[in-house]
Amino acid sequence: QVTLVESGGGLVQVGASLRLSCVVSLRNLNGYTLAWFRQAPGQEREFVAAVSRNGGTTRLADSVKGRFTMSRDNTKSTLYLQMNNLQSDDTAVYYCAASRTIWSQVEVATSYNYWGQGTQVTVSS
Numbered sequence: 787q788v789t790l791v792e793s794g795g796g797l798v799q800v801g802a803s804l805r806l807s808c809v810v811s812l813r814n815l816n817g818y819t820l821a822w823f824r825q826a827p828g829q830e831r832e833f834v835a836a837v838s839r840n841g842g843t844t845r846l847a848d849s850v851k852g853r854f855t856m857s858r859d860n861t862k863s864t865l866y867l868q869m870n871n872l873q874s875d876d877t878a879v880y881y882c883a884a885s886r887t888i889w890s891q892v893e894v895a896t897s898y899n900y901w902g903q904g905t906q907v908t909v910s911s
Contacts, residue, residue, distance in 0.1 A: 787811070788811060788812050788884075788900050789809075789810075789811040789902075790808055790809070790810050790811070790812075790882050790883070790884060790900055790901060790902035790903075791808065791809050791902055791903070792806060792807070792808045792880065792881065792882050792902045792903065792904060792905040793806070793807050793808075793809075793905060794806040794807050794905060795880060795905030795906045795907045796906075796907070796908070797908045797910060798872055798907075798908070798909055798910070799909070799910055799911070800872065800873060800874060800909055800910070800911045801871055801872065802872050802909070803868070803869060803870045803871070803872065804869045804872065804907060805866060805867070805868050805869070806822070806866065806867040806869065806880055806882075806905060806907075807864055807865070807866055808820075808822075808864065808865040808866075808867075808882030808902055809862075809863060809864050810863050810864070810865060810882070810884060811863065812863070812884055812900065815860055815863055815884075816839055816840065816860050817839060817886060818839060818884040818885060818886055819836055819837070819838060819839060819884070819885050819886070819887055819889070819892055820836065820837050820858055820865045820882065820883070820884055821833065821834070821835065821836035821837070821882070821883045821884075821885070821892060821898065822834040822835045822836075822856060822865075822867045822880060822881070822882055822883075823880070823881045823883060823895055823898075824876075824878035824879065824880045824881065824907075825878055825879050825881070825904075826877060826878040826879075829878075831881070831895050832847070833847050833892075833893040833894075833895070834846070834847050834850055834854065834867070834880070835847065835850065835854060835856040835867060836856070836892040836893070837856050837857065837858045837865070838889065841857065841858045841859075841860070843889070844856050844857075845892055845893070847893075849875070850869075850876075853869065853870050853871045853872075854867060854868065854869050854870070855867075855868045856868075865882050867880070869907070872907075872909045873909060874909050874910075874911050875909075876907060876909050877907060877908050877909050878906075878907060879904040879905065879906050879907075880904060880905050880906075880907055881901055881902050881903075881904045882901070882902045883895075883898035883900060883901050883902070884898065884899065884900040885897050885898040885899055885900070886899070
């Protein structure tokens with residue numbers, strides 16, 4: 787059974803930081819690209835960040851570059867998203883996802899086979 791469980795969301799003020807975690811129960815985890823997406827009310831799910839199978843390469847959405855960093859620890863089966871200088875526009879439900887997709891498709895939500903249940907991040911001004 788494949789499970790992805792996010793944690794670390796919450797209510798913070800503008801300028802604060804949060805660290806999201808996602809524990810992934812998936813055989814041969816190092817064969818999967820891992821990613822974070824987010825979805826605000828009334829909006830489509832959007833790409834936030836992705837990390838390659840061995841953790842050596844990351845891609846970030848332009849809207850979060852310079853503020854968010856992503857990493858993975860395959861030994862702990864865990865994916866992380868460090869979010870600094872949070873803004874109101876970052877308010878959304880954040881989802882982690884796993885896929886065997888090729889790197890050129892990492893920003894495409896439909897490329898991902900497995901999803902977590904999401905964790906709410908609310909940034910208040």
